Amino acid sequence: MKIVITLGERRFGAVLTDSAASRDLLRQLPVTVDMIDHGGVEKTGALPSPLSLDGQPDGADPDVGDVGYYAPGNDLVLYYGDQSYYPGIVVLGRLDEGAAAQIADQRGPVTATVEAR
Secondary structure, eight states: OEEEEEETTEEEEEEEOSSHHHHHHHHHOSEEEEEEEETTTEEEEEOSSOOOOTTOOSEEOOOTTEEEEEGGGTEEEEEOSOOOOEETEEEEEEEOTTHHHHHHHSOSOEEEEEEEO
């Protein structure tokens, strides 16, 4: 399952895993998400509706370049730095190579448009 994320004038792709949460995200697309820097390692922004947690562990240790979901905040998350294990994190997929660096270059709030590819 492939998606395209646009931040400003930059576009990059991601591949989602086959999970209930990823399928729920796909049903919400296209979606525009206002995102902020969080902890110097991720961009986060609220989705319109919660994603299913069926079959997901209680938390995850995402890698740089992962696309995630933070269930307690109903947030889509783009990881551009190292985040350790945290309860409520669901890894949804993986950004294309080089995308994390492009996200890190965009300081401050951004608007992301997420579409199915």
